[in-house]
Amino acid sequence: MSDISPILEFLPCPTPETWIDEARKPENLAVILVDHANNELKAAQSAMAIMSRYRTGKFGRGNGQCDEQKDGPQLRIEDQLSLLNKMSRLAREELRHYEQVLAIMARRDIPYVHLGAGRYAGQLTAAIRRFEPFRLVDTLVMGAFIEARSCERFAALSPWLDDELHKFYLSLLKSESRHFRDYLALAETINGASIADRVAVFGEIEQDAIESSDPVFRFHSGAPDFPSDHS
Amino acid sequence: MSDISPILEFLPCPTPETWIDEARKPENLAVILVDHANNELKAAQSAMAIMSRYRTGKFGRGNGQCDEQKDGPQLRIEDQLSLLNKMSRLAREELRHYEQVLAIMARRDIPYVHLGAGRYAGQLTAAIRRFEPFRLVDTLVMGAFIEARSCERFAALSPWLDDELHKFYLSLLKSESRHFRDYLALAETINGASIADRVAVFGEIEQDAIESSDPVFRFHSGAPDFPSDHS
Numbered sequence: 001m002s003d004i005s006p007i008l009e010f011l012p013c014p015t016p017e018t019w020i021d022e023a024r025k026p027e028n029l030a031v032i033l034v035d036h037a038n039n040e041l042k043a044a045q046s047a048m049a050i051m052s053r054y055r056t057g058k059f060g061r062g063n064g065q066c067d068e069q070k071d072g073p074q075l076r077i078e079d080q081l082s083l084l085n086k087m088s089r090l091a092r093e094e095l096r097h098y099e100q101v102l103a104i105m106a107r108r109d110i111p112y113v114h115l116g117a118g119r120y121a122g123q124l125t126a127a128i129r130r131f132e133p134f135r136l137v138d139t140l141v142m143g144a145f146i147e148a149r150s151c152e153r154f155a156a157l158s159p160w161l162d163d164e165l166h167k168f169y170l171s172l173l174k175s176e177s178r179h180f181r182d183y184l185a186l187a188e189t190i191n192g193a194s195i196a197d198r199v200a201v202f203g204e205i206e207q208d209a210i211e212s213s214d215p216v217f218r219f220h221s222g223a224p225d226f227p228s229d230h231s
Numbered sequence: 232m233s234d235i236s237p238i239l240e241f242l243p244c245p246t247p248e249t250w251i252d253e254a255r256k257p258e259n260l261a262v263i264l265v266d267h268a269n270n271e272l273k274a275a276q277s278a279m280a281i282m283s284r285y286r287t288g289k290f291g292r293g294n295g296q297c298d299e300q301k302d303g304p305q306l307r308i309e310d311q312l313s314l315l316n317k318m319s320r321l322a323r324e325e326l327r328h329y330e331q332v333l334a335i336m337a338r339r340d341i342p343y344v345h346l347g348a349g350r351y352a353g354q355l356t357a358a359i360r361r362f363e364p365f366r367l368v369d370t371l372v373m374g375a376f377i378e379a380r381s382c383e384r385f386a387a388l389s390p391w392l393d394d395e396l397h398k399f400y401l402s403l404l405k406s407e408s409r410h411f412r413d414y415l416a417l418a419e420t421i422n423g424a425s426i427a428d429r430v431a432v433f434g435e436i437e438q439d440a441i442e443s444s445d446p447v448f449r450f451h452s453g454a455p456d457f458p459s460d461h462s
Contacts, residue, residue: 041282044322048276055272056345081337088330091275092323099319106312114287 004155007148007177010184010199012207015156019210022217022224023153024160030110032157033101035219038115039150040098047087047094050139054083059132073133079190086182093175100168118218121146123209127201133190140187141198144180145206149220151176235386238379238408241415241430243438246387250441253448253455254384255391261341263388264332266450269346270381271329278318278325281370285314290363304364310421317413324406331399349449352377354440358433364421371418372429375411376437380451382407 008014023032057080059073075083105112124145128138151173158169187195214222239245254263288311290304306314336343355376359369382404389400418426445453 038286041279041286045279045283048272048279048326051272052276055269056343058345077342080343081333084333084343085330088326088333092326095279095319095323095326099316102312102315102319111308112287112311112315114289 004151004173004177007151007180010144010148010180011152012203013211015153016211016223018223019221020156020160023157028217030113031115031217032219033105033108033110034112034115035118037098037101037105037112038117039219040094040101042121043146044091044094044098046139046143047091050136051084051087051091054080054136056080059136075133075190079186083186083190086186090179090182093179097172097175104164104168115218116216118216118221119214120209120218120220120222123205124202127205137187137191137195138198138202140183140190141195141202144183144187144199145202146220147176147180147183149206149210151180153219235382235404235408238382238411241375241379241411242383243434244442246384247442247454249454250452251387251391254388259448261344262346262448263450264336264339264341265343265346266349268329268332268336268343269348270450271325271332273352274377275322275325275329277370277374278322281367282315282318282322285311285367287311290367306364306421310417314417314421317417321410321413324410328403328406335395335399346449347447349447349452350445351380351440351449351451351453354436355433358436368418368422368426369429369433371414371421372426372433375414375418375430376433377451378407378411378414380437380441382411384450 022028054075057075057077059075074080102112104110124142128142129135154169154172154176158166161169184195187198191198208222209220210222212222213225215226217224217226253259285306288306288308290306305311333343335341355373359373360366385400385403385407389397392400415426418429422429439453440451441453443453444456446457448455448457
């Protein structure tokens with residue numbers, strides 16, 4: 001098993017026991033797996049959105065489609081190439097995991113039903129600053145939190161799952177923890193200075209999303225607190 | 232070298248000699264490579280947009296986010312899984328090619344400059360029907376044309392390129408021709424009937440995009456016809 005202590009140090013809090021208790025229930029396995037598949041796809045899409053937006057290394061007005069950015073601020077060439085390459089490799093790994101989750105669902109006859117997103121990513125996204133290069137730095141810091149929390153939850157949940165899922169979730173730890181480090185290193189390099197202040201800002205939001213009551217159960221949801229007609 | 236005769240039979244016309252003459256010019260190599268990188272990324276994004284839109288197998292009102300589709304038409308479970316798996320594998324391969332193009336550009340000091348899209352994909356997209364399941368069928372038929380044309384152009388251009396690019400472009404033929412077959416087979420299966428009529432519709436548009444005069448030079452552009460101050 002990978003050493004996830006850097007991830008536990010980075011995250012503001014561990015997953016509440018009450019979330020683990022909920023996630024262990026056999027009737028929640030389908031939600032865990034469908035949400036997991038959705039998350040792998042979203043993680044790949046987010047990485048590719050970064051690749052698309054910053055492909056020329058220039059900080060434009062958002063969509064990379066405007067020619068007037070020619071003399072604007074831009075990434076150093078080595079940072080640009082590192083960003084594009086790391087995001088592309090990350091997206092490929094997330095897609096591979098997506099295929100693995102699909103295969104597990106198919107073997108268990110778990111249908112890929114519609115499942116709306118939880119609040120987690122939306123709460124973090126709201127803290128992204130809207131001007132460059134800080135928009136990119138914050139997007140990368142957010143990526144580090146999402147990967148770190150996924151990693152922590154895979155580790156926390158795996159002992160309670162059947163053998164196949166136990167092994168699968170442990171196998172994911174290694175790449176998720178590498179993704180966490182990649183996001184964090186890119187954020188720091190591109191920021192050109194410590195990102196401790198941004199990690200603190202996102203950490204506070206993340207802790208609230210994880211520890212406060214959450215009426216919706218998802219892979220990244222908060223402390224279970226369901227209306228009585230639900231649970 | 233792969234046998235690309237099925238691709239040449241499928242496409243409505245070969246690439247005009249004048250395009251190949253233009254593409255061979257050393258001063259156009261940067262445009263070819265940057266546009267190639269953009270196209271690989273876009274191909275991966277298009278596949279993932281299909282995965283996202285049709286993940287539950289239901290044909291909704293577009294974004295897969297509305298719960299009222301529960302009893303609407305939907306893909307057969309085997310078609311849904313085949314679609315999601317094939318698109319995910321295709322996206323991973325396109326991302327791998329993207330990384331290979333980036334590496335070639337870096338070795339040659341070719342900067343990843345902004346390059347607007349040509350007319351090709353837009354002309355094809357305009358023919359996609361807006362109602363399901365035909366929207367999906369047409370999207371897949373369009374994917375087959377784009378992959379087939381890419382394959383044909385890699386083959387047509389490779390003899391005129393230096394050794395590294397020659398080998399690289401030939402190495403892409405195999406996967407691009409598999410992508411072409413995957414798109415076409417999925418379109419036919421999901422349509423549940425011959426797609427010959429749609430292939431004819433898109434083929435006519437594709438032939439026009441490839442053979443008619445085009446003032447912009449790109450990997451998928453038409454017959455070069457530049458204003459005198461450009462060429």
